[in-house]
Amino acid sequence: MLHYLKVWLASARYSITRTMMFRGDFLVWSLVEFFWMGVNVLMVTVIYRHTESIAGWNRNEMLLLLGTSMLIQRMLMGFFWSGIFEMGRNVRSGNFDFFLAQPGNVMFMATTRKVDPDGLVNCVVAAALVAYSATELGLHPGPGTIALYGFMLLCGLVIHYSILVLSVSAVFWLTSAQGVEGGYFTLAEFSRLPREAFRGVTSVLFVWLLPVVVVSNAPARVLLRGFDPLWAAWLAALAVLWFALAVLVFHRGLRRYASASS
Numbered sequence: 134m135l136h137y138l139k140v141w142l143a144s145a146r147y148s149i150t151r152t153m154m155f156r157g158d159f160l161v162w163s164l165v166e167f168f169w170m171g172v173n174v175l176m177v178t179v180i181y182r183h184t185e186s187i188a189g190w191n192r193n194e195m196l197l198l199l200g201t202s203m204l205i206q207r208m209l210m211g212f213f214w215s216g217i218f219e220m221g222r223n224v225r226s227g228n229f230d231f232f233l234a235q236p237g238n239v240m241f242m243a244t245t246r247k248v249d250p251d252g253l254v255n256c257v258v259a260a261a262l263v264a265y266s267a268t269e270l271g272l273h274p275g276p277g278t279i280a281l282y283g284f285m286l287l288c289g290l291v292i293h294y295s296i297l298v299l300s301v302s303a304v305f306w307l308t309s310a311q312g313v314e315g316g317y318f319t320l321a322e323f324s325r326l327p328r329e330a331f332r333g334v335t336s337v338l339f340v341w342l343l344p345v346v347v348v349s350n351a352p353a354r355v356l357l358r359g360f361d362p363l364w365a366a367w368l369a370a371l372a373v374l375w376f377a378l379a380v381l382v383f384h385r386g387l388r389r390y391a392s393a394s395s
Contacts, residue, residue, distance in 0.1 A: 137237065137238075140237060140242075141245055144245065144247070144248065145248045148247050148248040148249070148250070152249075152251075159250060162249075162251040163255065166210075166251060167258060170255060170258055170259065170262075173203070173325070174196065174262065177192065177195050177196060177199060178192070187327070187330070188326075188329035189327070189329050190327045193266045193269040193270045194266070194270065194327075194353075194357060195327070196262060196265070196269075197262075197267060197270070197353055197357065198327060198349060198350065198353045199325050200263035200265075201259075201263060201286070201349045201352050201353045202348075202349035203258075204256060204260055204263065205293060205349060206324075207252050207253070207255045207256045207258075207259050208253070208256055208286075209252075209290060209294060209297070210252035211248060211249050211250070211251075211253035211256065212245070212248060212249075212253075212290075213244055213294055213297070214252065215246075215247035215248075216243060216245055216247045217243075217294075220243050220301050220304070221301050221304040224304045224305060224390060225304065227391075229243070229390060239387060240298070240384070244294075244298060263356075272356055274355075274356055278355060278356065278359070278360070281355050282355045282356055285351050285352035285355060285365065285368055286352050288351075288372040289347075289349065289352060289368070289372075291372040291376050292344060292348050292368075292371055292372050292376075293321070293348060294379075295375035295376045295378065295379035296317060296320070296343075296345075296375060297317055298379040298382075298383055299375075299379050299382055299383075300316065300317045302379070302382050302383050302386045303386075304386075305387070305389045305390060306386065306389065320339075320343060320345045321345060323339050323345045323346055324345045324346060325349065327350065328340060328347075344368075344371045344375075347364075350364075351364045351367070351368045
């Protein structure tokens, strides 16, 4: 583990140095992501000018849920998105050989090579939205609750990472995985909605089979309603299950990879 930590730190240092060489690009993309987050907050604010509650959630509760969802997605974008996104292009071009030649796990090397500081910067904005909403709701979580919230955020990040790796791994079988990647972002939109808004078939699909709703609702509920062992256990189990599935599919696809030399 220490070896992989050193490798990741070296990659992160390189990514940050390279980003600072193009500060204008970094600033523009940071502002683009900030604008996108602002649009989402504005949309919630406008909707709640016409209603007091949606699926039993008031305005500040919805903002806390939105902040939690954006916090997980910004961490995903900052730590993993560039590496996973480029993986599909590298497989198609044969440049994936570079990762096969590296002294380490191929999946780790391919998905953690690049860090995007612009995504990580906006994690601060998402965390500030969560803190603001909690203050408006009069919440005073203790260290244990905050630690549990952080753990559930980590589980949610693992689930998002696994789903994205699964989506991009389709490139081992398909000519292009761009449509699959777009499908991932469509699913991610549901993470900003409360669990109570889903009923019947949609509840089975987006809460239990594809846990895009659970990843944000479970941490938010910890702050709003306290510790729920069922939600915590379910989220942790889903993180293990989806990560194991991502590893299995990735390595199955790796067997089908035809390198540039072949």
